[in-house]
Amino acid sequence: VLIPGVSRAAEPWPAELLDVLQEAHARGARIASICTGAFVLAAAGLLDGHRATTHWAYAAELAKRYPRVDVDASALYIDDGRVVTSAGVAAGLDLCLHLVRRDHGATVAANVARRVVMPAQRDGGQAQFITYEEPGDDNSSLEPTMHWARENLQLPLTIADIAGHAAMSSRTLNRRFKAQTGTTPLRWLIRQRLIRAQQLLETTKLPVEEVAEVAGFGSPVALRQHFARALETSPLAYRRAFQDPETRIALDSSL
DNA sequence: CAGTTTATCCGCCAGT
DNA sequence: TTACTGGCGGATAAAC
Numbered sequence: 577v578l579i580p581g582v583s584r585a586a587e588p589w590p591a592e593l594l595d596v597l598q599e600a601h602a603r604g605a606r607i608a609s610i611c612t613g614a615f616v617l618a619a620a621g622l623l624d625g626h627r628a629t630t631h632w633a634y635a636a637e638l639a640k641r642y643p644r645v646d647v648d649a650s651a652l653y654i655d656d657g658r659v660v661t662s663a664g665v666a667a668g669l670d671l672c673l674h675l676v677r678r679d680h681g682a683t684v685a686a687n688v689a690r691r692v693v694m695p696a697q698r699d700g701g702q703a704q705f706i707t708y709e710e711p712g713d714d715n716s717s718l719e720p721t722m723h724w725a726r727e728n729l730q731l732p733l734t735i736a737d738i739a740g741h742a743a744m745s746s747r748t749l750n751r752r753f754k755a756q757t758g759t760t761p762l763r764w765l766i767r768q769r770l771i772r773a774q775q776l777l778e779t780t781k782l783p784v785e786e787v788a789e790v791a792g793f794g795s796p797v798a799l800r801q802h803f804a805r806a807l808e809t810s811p812l813a814y815r816r817a818f819q820d821p822e823t824r825i826a827l828d829s830s831l
Numbered sequence: 832c833a834g835t836t837t838a839t840c841c842g843c844c845a846g847t
Numbered sequence: 848t849t850a851c852t853g854g855c856g857g858a859t860a861a862a863c
Binding site: 834835836838839840841844845846 | 850852855856858859862
């Protein structure tokens with residue numbers, strides 16, 4: 577069940593709506609909200625005791641009106657298992673893509689992202705204020721460097737290497753990276769490597785050891801640790817779940 | 832999994 | 848004066 581951004585003028589929400597939401601949640605449905613939709617979920621009590629986010633301009637009010645909700649205004653979206661909330665409308669796209677990735681794997685998500693013409697790289701922890709479009713004509717964009725880094729993931733890239741490619745100091749790279757993407761270079765790099773590893777696990781039969789190497793993790797241990805932290809699974813379990821996305825989707829829809 | 836080593840991040844600040 | 852860069856060092860996170 578997806579609650580989109582709604583006008584706050586519509587409060588109080590119809591009791592029937594809240595009932596339906598609670599009922600859906602009780603029988604195991606996954607509930608998501610975009611932007612101010614989080615207020616509806618909060619009113620239904622579905623966010624009590626959970627971490628959640630909303631548009632940055634409303635975060636303070638949400639936290640104040642619903643003290644039992646752990647509001648994190650800095651996140652793009654927060655997946656708390658059964659309940660998923662996202663920041664402003666653009667972050668809603670990230671949330672939807674995240675759900676696709678969770679259900680169908682990184683390869684399918686990448687295809688969807690390409691089809692709807694959006695970049696597929698943002699994770700939920702990223703800051704809210706970042707735009708999709710690059711400044712454009714000015715030459716301050718880090719896009720070429722990020723592209724280069726993605727092409728060379730298998731190399732043991734350091735921040736100094738990346739800064740070197742961008743022809744600036746590490747200190748400046750850090751600052752500019754944060755301004756343009758909302759994350760730090762290393763976090764971004766690890767996420768790119770994880771996505772690459774996911775795709776390799778889905779579409780190839782390479783042993784985990786080689787997947788780790790090709791994705792640029794220094795060791796299979798590093799891959800497993802990052803996998804566990806970000807995806808809450810192991811590489812092998814992930815492969816088992818997503819090895820053949822077509823088959824899996826067919827099976828799911830036939831159930 | 833825990834302990835150690837190494838790399839990254841970020842506030843502060845001086846320089847252009 | 849404003850806008851930006853980049854070195855320094857300690858807190859913190861990643862790699863080993």
